[in-house]
Amino acid sequence: MSKLLPIWENLPIYFKQNLVDKLDFRSRQNLSACSKSERDLVDSCPISIHSLYIEQEDQEGFHLKISFSKNGTVLKFNCNNHDRGVSALYRLLSHRKTKIIFFDIYCEPEFSTSLDDFLSKFLEKRTAESSKLHVQHFSWNSGIPAEDTILRLLEQLNPNFLYWIRLNFVDIWSEEEKSDVVKKIVETEQWNRVGKIHLYDCKVDAYFKKFLHVDSLKICVEKLTEALLLEVIEVTRTRDPPPGSQFVISASEEIKLDTLTSVFTDFHNKRVPNAKNSDFANKRIQMSRYYNMGESNRSNDFQYNRDGLNSLVSSKKQFCTTVPNSNIPQTLECFVGRPEMVLFWDADKPTRKSFIDVNSLVEEASRIFSKPAESVYISNSCLHRLSIGMKEATKKNYEGFESICKINQKVVSETWQYYFLTVAKWLMHFEEFQKLDDEVKKRGFQLKILESAWHIWATLDRHSATAAYRRNNPNAPKSQILSRRGVLVDLKKVHFDSTWLSDYPAREIAYSIKLKLHTTRT
DSSP states (O other): OOOOOOOGGGSOHHHHHHHHHTSOHHHHHHHHTTOHHHHHHHHTSOOEEEEEEEEEOSTTOEEEEEEETTTOOEEEEEESSHHHHHHHHHHHTOSTTOEEEEEEEEEOGGGHHHHHHHHHHHHHHTTTOOSOBEEEEEEEEEOOOGGGHHHHHHHTBOTTTOOEEEEEEOSOOOHHHHHHHHHHHTTSHHHHHOSEEEEEEEEOGGGGGGGTTSSEEEEEESSOOHHHHHHHHHHHHHTOOOTTOEEEEEESSOOOHHHHHHHHHHHHHHOOOOGGGHHHHHHHHHHHHHHHTOGGGTSSOOOOOOSHHHHHHHTTOOOSOOOTTOOOOSSHHHHHTSOGGGTTOOTTSOOOOOOOOOHHHHHHHHHHHTSOOSSOOOOSOHHHHHHHHHHHHHGGGOSOOEEESEEOHHHHHHHHHHHHHHHHHHHTTOHHHHTOOHHHHHTTHHHHHHHHHHHHHHHHHHHHHHHHHHHHOTTSOTTEEEEETTEEEETTTOEEOOTTTOSSOHHHHHHHHHHHHHHHHO
16 A cells, blocks of 8 residues: 655655745745645745835836845736735735845836825835835935835844935935934934945934944035034044045035145144054054155155065066966957947847937938028128027027927927037128038038037027026026027926936936936026
8 A cells, every 4th residue: 555645745844944034036926825724834934035126107007026035036016006015015025034135116206196195005014014125225215204204214234234225315406304304313323333324315413423333334524624524534443444434525515626625634643543453553644754765856766666566567477377478358348349338238129219310300401501591690700600690590489488308309409400510500601601612512611511510509509498488587597598589397306207318217327317407406
């Protein structure tokens, strides 16, 4: 008589949990759908999550993007229904041993109210939970939430596991409102026990000492003073930080070289060194005195080849085996045959490319060049003719302003078309441009001049139009600019659609886009 094999229901619970621990997320979901007992079994097993993203970039609603550590599976859920999304997130993080390496929240400023509602429901559902979430890196890229949502969320994180807090309040709030929220955050246990803090767009002059306990620090101050710098350097030195520790301080006002020189001179000369660091301190003071001697005494008094390795190399001693005429690639880019920007790009992955046909623009510009200027003014001054030509080319756009709230491929293409053809008409008022030989025209030199000059002309025209608009409207917000004649853009309210430019989500390229807009505005 053959021995009966054990069935699933009779297997030990520890064996089942070990088996579930090796399943991917989809297999867990399939097993969980079998029965209530299997669902309880799956919920009793922790999940290792590499990254958890909660993001909303458009009107489509929130998305949960989850990347698992063990097999690299990436799942994305649409959470238009907040209740279903909260339930899914709660079940995912229900086990007290579930670990998350990166927990990233991103939301455009106009959807911050929806984010508050989503997170508030999730936090209410976790009110009865006594365990904390095991999150190692927490990142907030959104506006300042209402009702201290971010404060309640931080308190749900395990301070013994949390290492990095990154806060970036991307929308436009006053410094007082930002400071009120940050002052509450810095009093939490999670904040005081992390090893890495990055805080953007918030001045912390009044309470910067709250940030000096970490190994890696990035903060922003209104004015970088000698006292502040000295205290940061002194705290960093006395804490005996581990290798790789660093601090970065950015200031709103320009940092003068005299301030830095006086700070480091004071630090070298006035600080009493510890006994174990006395030799290093003496060398530091000698270097400070040598620096104060002046330029004339430094040129011929510096000693070279003091390093042991360099001495061996300079004396041509054979200290290691060398391979003559080695063809080893100098960099990984040379070895792979790709530039750094596409080093890890998968060539087999399908991509969607956007093509913009500009043949019609070139044909229209050629037609403009083949005809005389629309208006002819007799003037002996070349600059006068060009000034009149610029007024003629832009006079149709002085009647009013069109305000746009979304910049997409259509808006960008229309801007290109406007400036390309406007500059072509403007060049026709340049008498020497019309006197070019027919042979030169046939070779396309006119188009080459246009292709080289139109984008420079466009940049200058945008700045000129924006300056004229602000002079005529002194009460207008400083965030309003003219992207071209007759088109008004508010940098605080405009949304940039980047889907036609890159396959990367807007969250990952938002910094570059905002930096470019900020540069244009200033």
